[in-house]
Amino acid sequence: MTEARPALPEDELFRAEIVAWLDAHLCGDYEAVRHRGGPGDEDADPVLRRRWEQELARGGWTCVGWPKAEGGRGLSIAQQVIFHEEYARAGGPGRMGHIGETLLGPSLIAWGTPEQKARFLPGIRAGTEFWCQGYSEPNAGSDLANVQTRCWQEADGSWRVQGQKIWTSLAHESDWIFVVARCVPGSKGSKGLAFLLLPLRQPDISIRPIRQMAGGNEFNEVFFDGAVAEAGHIVGAPGEGWKIAMGLLEFERGLSTLGQQMHFLHEFELVLDAMRRSGRTHDAQLRQRVAQAWCGLRAMRYNALRVLADRADAGLRREALIYKHYWSNWHRELGKLAMDVLGPEADVVSDDPLIRRLQQLFFFSRADTIYAGTNEIQLNLIAERGLGLPREPRPAAA
Amino acid sequence: MHASEDQILIRDAAESFLGDVSSSAAVRAAMARPEGHDPAVWARIRSELGWCGLAIPEAFGGLGLGAPELVLLLEQAGRHLLCAPFVSTVCLAANLLQQVADESAQARLLPLIADGSLQATAAMPATPDWASTAASLRAMRTASGWQLDGEIARIPDAGTAGLLLVLARVDGAAQPALFALAPSATGLVLEELQTWDATRRFHRATFTAVALPPDARIDAPARSADALKRAAALAQLYLAAEALGCAQQCLDLTVAYVATRQQFGRPVGAFQAVKHRCAEMMIRIESARSGVVGAAQLAATAADTTSLAMDCAMARVLTLDTQFFCAQEAIQLHGGVGFTWEYDPQLYFKRAQAGSHWFGTADALRADISEALLS
Numbered sequence: 171m172t173e174a175r176p177a178l179p180e181d182e183l184f185r186a187e188i189v190a191w192l193d194a195h196l197c198g199d200y201e202a203v204r205h206r207g208g209p210g211d212e213d214a215d216p217v218l219r220r221r222w223e224q225e226l227a228r229g230g231w232t233c234v235g236w237p238k239a240e241g242g243r244g245l246s247i248a249q250q251v252i253f254h255e256e257y258a259r260a261g262g263p264g265r266m267g268h269i270g271e272t273l274l275g276p277s278l279i280a281w282g283t284p285e286q287k288a289r290f291l292p293g294i295r296a297g298t299e300f301w302c303q304g305y306s307e308p309n310a311g312s313d314l315a316n317v318q319t320r321c322w323q324e325a326d327g328s329w330r331v332q333g334q335k336i337w338t339s340l341a342h343e344s345d346w347i348f349v350v351a352r353c354v355p356g357s358k359g360s361k362g363l364a365f366l367l368l369p370l371r372q373p374d375i376s377i378r379p380i381r382q383m384a385g386g387n388e389f390n391e392v393f394f395d396g397a398v399a400e401a402g403h404i405v406g407a408p409g410e411g412w413k414i415a416m417g418l419l420e421f422e423r424g425l426s427t428l429g430q431q432m433h434f435l436h437e438f439e440l441v442l443d444a445m446r447r448s449g450r451t452h453d454a455q456l457r458q459r460v461a462q463a464w465c466g467l468r469a470m471r472y473n474a475l476r477v478l479a480d481r482a483d484a485g486l487r488r489e490a491l492i493y494k495h496y497w498s499n500w501h502r503e504l505g506k507l508a509m510d511v512l513g514p515e516a517d518v519v520s521d522d523p524l525i526r527r528l529q530q531l532f533f534f535s536r537a538d539t540i541y542a543g544t545n546e547i548q549l550n551l552i553a554e555r556g557l558g559l560p561r562e563p564r565p566a567a568a
Numbered sequence: 569m570h571a572s573e574d575q576i577l578i579r580d581a582a583e584s585f586l587g588d589v590s591s592s593a594a595v596r597a598a599m600a601r602p603e604g605h606d607p608a609v610w611a612r613i614r615s616e617l618g619w620c621g622l623a624i625p626e627a628f629g630g631l632g633l634g635a636p637e638l639v640l641l642l643e644q645a646g647r648h649l650l651c652a653p654f655v656s657t658v659c660l661a662a663n664l665l666q667q668v669a670d671e672s673a674q675a676r677l678l679p680l681i682a683d684g685s686l687q688a689t690a691a692m693p694a695t696p697d698w699a700s701t702a703a704s705l706r707a708m709r710t711a712s713g714w715q716l717d718g719e720i721a722r723i724p725d726a727g728t729a730g731l732l733l734v735l736a737r738v739d740g741a742a743q744p745a746l747f748a749l750a751p752s753a754t755g756l757v758l759e760e761l762q763t764w765d766a767t768r769r770f771h772r773a774t775f776t777a778v779a780l781p782p783d784a785r786i787d788a789p790a791r792s793a794d795a796l797k798r799a800a801a802l803a804q805l806y807l808a809a810e811a812l813g814c815a816q817q818c819l820d821l822t823v824a825y826v827a828t829r830q831q832f833g834r835p836v837g838a839f840q841a842v843k844h845r846c847a848e849m850m851i852r853i854e855s856a857r858s859g860v861v862g863a864a865q866l867a868a869t870a871a872d873t874t875s876l877a878m879d880c881a882m883a884r885v886l887t888l889d890t891q892f893f894c895a896q897e898a899i900q901l902h903g904g905v906g907f908t909w910e911y912d913p914q915l916y917f918k919r920a921q922a923g924s925h926w927f928g929t930a931d932a933l934r935a936d937i938s939e940a941l942l943s
């Protein structure tokens with residue numbers, strides 16, 4: 171496919187550089203994790219993928235969007251897009267370090283103290299310290315501000331955390347967790363929260379994996395029983411936790427979406443492969459659905475380019491607002507199409523790499539429309555922010 | 569993917585002009601006129617605004633802009649259900665001339681379209697392939713030139729056009745030939761179709777021994793296969809942009825209505841059942857808009873015809889489905905008044921159905937896309 175993308179000469183040189191580096195390094199042992207990892211496939215050889223993170227770091231390919239002063243590569247937006255595209259096109263393994271790199275790191279750069287930056291940014295950049303995100307709780311899902319986990323400060327200034335987090339991706343593979351916890355007793359909603367950084371390996375934290383419908387365990391429950399955070403490991407002031415937590419989610423959008431779409435394109439091509447293999451290429455109904463999926467893929471790509479064309483007010487722009495709902499539902503449909511392409515073969519637990527991948531896609535994509543804002547929450551946001559329709563009733567914050 | 573300042577100016581000017589001259593009342597008045605449009609508005613579009621020359625090269629007297637600008641105009645035309653022979657003249661006839669005609673015909677006809685003095689039209693196919701309209705029209709060489717026999721099922725705005733462009737099959741030739749003729753040609757009968765969508769007029773054309781001079785055939789045969797595909801792809805893109813505008817207006821009308829209509833003591837737009845349906849419309853519209861904008865950008869590059877055809881088909885598939893969905897939702901969410909003649913959703917609903925087979929249905933386009941993906 172030809173692309174409508176004006177490219178500067180230095181951008182094309184940069185593209186050649188990342189392509190050459192990946193070609194020289196994403197080989198040998200790492201062949202085993204090409205196109206592996208990422209949501210729905212996080213169980214794929216975490217040990218090797220950690221090593222890969224360090225390989226990337228040695229090449230200077232972690233934290234490419236961070237400012238140079240903070241240890242990043244300081245790439246322009248255009249070059250970050252190229253990086254994500256080429257990484258995904260080459261089948262770069264799902265990034266174990268993405269929570270630290272894309273969520274916590276930018277938050278520390280924006281709101282962290284010099285000591286926090288000095289302590290945490292190098293480990294994220296080097297691929298030696300991995301992070302997970304402790305937001306959701308059993309009673310704080312869509313209603314994320316209904317956090318019940320408590321925290322309090324001891325006489326020595328350290329913080330203690332008591333409560334439970336849930337749906338914590340990769341907690342079992344991580345070294346640190348950032349949590350929002352209630353520091354003002356009796357406060358409600360988004361007021362009275364603190365944003366704390368805790369090492370996971372401590373006696374007062376226990377992690378229990380949640381077995382998913384497809385059998386994998388990428389999510390966990392994390393229990394805090396008076397777990398300790400050092401005095402200096404609170405980001406922002408006590409009470410500012412919600413602001414930090416929401417600001418961090420802003421970082422989650424945008425640049426990596428083009429990489430995500432390369433990954434989707436790869437999955438779409440797997441579905442075409444399966445269709446050819448199963449001899450169903452002449453099935454008119456399946457062909458209609460394949461074409462529809464391809465149209466959605468193209469629209470998503472152009473949608474992402476629209477979002478990136480003007481990031482100034484990305485959070486308010488219509489194309490940014492619809493994106494999560496669009497991609498997650500598209501992906502879920504692709505999973506169902508994959509199963510229908512396989513036919514009865516789809517029902518048999520398989521070690522065939524192609525079938526196995528498609529089965530994982532089918533099952534895991536059911537989570538896409540639930541995590542990071544369910545379909546229903548997305549529709550509320552779109553109607554309220556995009557169309558100005560009346561807001562849902564919200565409890566008054568105490 | 570970012571609109572330039574010029575593009576924003578073009579869009580805003582179109583929005584403000586059409587807001588004035590193509591209001592609901594103006595559309596209804598135009599629908600009732602024998603020619604199906606207000607000649608004064610059409611004259612302003614041609615002369616004062618110069619829209620017909622927007623995408624015609626400067627060498628032929630146009631502004632030399634392209635698809636990215638034209639889709640912005642067309643979206644506004646769709647939004648306001650503009651009743652004027654703009655689509656037939658620009659998106660069908662000028663497009664066909666630019667892609668398929670030989671240089672002498674281009675030099676003769678494009679400047680007349682660009683300066684607004686010529687209203688032209690062409691056959692509207694019911695399949696994604698423009699050449700399909702040639703199946704029912706046969707051209708034979710005669711001693712004095714050509715003779716055309718057969719029929720064309722649908723030609724938009726033929727009743728007011730000064731020039732018709734038709735494709736006809738020629739015995740022994742793989743590609744159809746393109747002919748330009750006056751609607752007054754002897755042996756040509758134009759019969760107006762009474763259509764439910766009265767915002768666009770169509771005629772059936774019957775050709776009985778229509779004799780034409782040799783230079784009535786205007787295609788450049790050497791490039792006609794690829795060129796005709798390219799012209800059809802662009803026509804699909806332009807119709808997609810127009811359909812996008814229709815869908816957007818359905819959403820805007822609906823949001824305005826549900827925000828004010830009160831039931832159970834609050835605006836019906838406060839109920840999630842209603843909010844979510846409006847949000848669903850917006851998701852489809854914005855994703856379709858991304859498809860249209862992206863395909864238009866691609867059309868402005870030297871992209872190969874297959875890639876362009878696939879992207880234009882994508883834009884058309886997404887906007888066709890979105891247009892009908894939004895028209896249907898607009899009626900439903902307006903409740904009882906959505907079913908009336910007085911409120912506008914019915915106009916958009918009729919346009920959505922009428923347009924659903926112009927250049928092929930979404931199903932036919934998907935079949936073509938799957939062929940390209942799986943072959």
